[in-house]
Amino acid sequence: MTAREAADPVHDWVPLLVPDMPSPQTLMPWLERMHAARHYSNFGPLVKELEERFSLGFGVPLEQLTTVANATLGLELVLQALDLPKGSHVLVPAFTFVATATAVVRAGHVPVLADVDPDCWMLTPSIARSACHATRIDAVIPVATFGMPHDMFAWQQFEQETGLPVVIDAAAAYGSQSLQGAQCTLVFSLHATKSLPAGEGGLVISTRPGLAARVRQLSNFGINLDPDAGMPVGALADIGSNAKMSEYHAAIALASLQVWEDHARQRRALQAEFMAELDESSGHRLVWQAQGAGGALMAPSLLCARLHNQAARQALEHRCQQGRIMVRRWYQPLLQQMPALASVVKVLDTCHADELAATLLGMPFFLGMTQAQRKLIQLAVSTSKKDLA
Template sequence: MEKIPLLVPLMPTTDQALPYFRQIDGNRHYTNFGPLSRELEQRIANDLSIPQAGVTTVSNCTVGLELALQARGLRAGANVLLPSLTFVATATAVSRVGLQPVIADIDEAGWSLTPAIARRAAELHRIDAVMPVATFGRPQDMAAWDDFERETGIPVIVDAAGAYGNQTAGSVADVVFSFHATKSFGAAEGGAVISPDAERIQHIRMLSNFGLDTRNGALTDLGTNGKMSEYHCALGLASFDMWERVKTDRRALYAGYMARLRSACPSLIFQEKPEDGVYPLMAVLLPQGRDATAVGSAVAANGVETRRWYTPALHQQPALRDCVVAGALDIATTLAGRIIGLPFFLGITDAQIDTVCSALARELDS
């Protein structure tokens, strides 16, 4: 029986990355914001239509979130609002820089923390910063979050780990991307912080180099080693060389897959998000009364690998049991056990998609 994997990363081949690796050989510069790092930042800036001064690379998205929070100058123990439905790194980033996660619910259609939810949460608890998440690659409304920050004075940092290609930059709020191999745009490991404040970007860059002021060697803040190596930047640049094709292929895959799922499994519920997005995965919501673990075990008999994405929800995680909760978490609780990740990767065949849809349909009809 054929096994259909959940994810198969698409990364540049050695031959595609070789010209950039040879540049590293010639430059003899391997990390510490070398020429390839600067070139990657410029290409990111061009892609997002922002100044290069608004971008810094980081070793990964989690470090980027930590440093973006630290650069906002929040008091020790400050409360950071985040959605219950997210990857655990959203919460660990908050805790590891000495801040307190405050867990909020999500909206039923987009499965995300919204400005309206954040405003209600701020009426119940002191909120010092907000970290919305581009859930499953669904972009956050940056105009709405920019307005939120302007109106409330509460800093906003968007965890857009899986949303490169979909998420826009803000005019006030910051955005952090992941370039992990499983994302639509990959560099094996790495990420980028985007900010409209060039001074904040310089602060984050310094924090990612231990907090050192390289002009005089003074330790001006307590940072970490969060730099993206030249080798990872080489992979990022090679990924940019094929980015237009990848976007086209991912959009076509998502559209075709969704059409098959809607036809074969009409009881499935789908996240409300742009149909032309560049998505890294396929997460769907099972109907009421169905459990993702049980359904995943059933379709595994047909060789279909699945995953329970973002579950348990944050408020159900043992290590986060003491976190403050801002209001009821009814939607996150209801959705968490029913979201299932299906095989989704460039190179999956129509026959494999049909197998996934058929196996899922048989289980949902049983």
């Protein structure tokens, strides 16, 4: 490589993701407010303001939501707050990020791995019903895969029919997944790579009476802060954890909220344009995630393509490697193939998830992608066209 090429960003690796975090200059007013208040954690004024904005945005009262340090702890504390018996069987999709399953294990339960829909790549109420006929199920954690929203009325109906609590792992779905007027529980991530980035953080929303309040208490070690609770304020009411959102992360989230609508529009436009470009480059041989019954993806943060077979994926990976383009096999290997999980999960039929694991490839996708970067990816796809058939 020549010195000129080394200095040319076109010849750098095309990154898989670039976090859409606020600049230090944008953050400064929020940080100055935090410092003036001398309140840095423990449900400070910025966390309170952020929760008030979430309350308005989701159309729920404040008592039905709480922030947490991250979505993984949010899932763990929701499972604890549900008071499931230890060793309960919790249905999760085999095709998901490991944190969905590890949260179940850390809460003292058994993940039961189910299949996903071959088109929208999600655990659906229909699949969950089949799982209930096949084995004992005590709760369900569907995942909003790559941010695609679920039909909450369908899951509400499932809850009513079965009596099983449903908790949506909506980690990647802020802005896409809503309550939709249904009775349900949602857990969002505010990680740096998500559509509303706070660096780290999470949000729990639940219409289940008292659940969000209990998660809030558990996130503060389990300490009682309610003077009307029948025990002294500061007494330990339950065995909790330290899972509070800090004022620093609330400041970042508030700054991110200022531009969220505009950036969500940009993400949708980029996704539509880039998918069309890659369709043309591949001869329309790439398969994309289909919209589920819950509606459209409003703020995409990842772009995954499904190839015809495993060999086609390997060929495209090779071309991307040659072109200095980062790609990733998201959610792979499947949960049951992870050594740390293999002995603690129960596995149902996962034929569609197995096929996804053999053919899915995550492509670069981030705001600020240059035309040069997009052209490099198109070239890699185009030169792989004969292998994609």
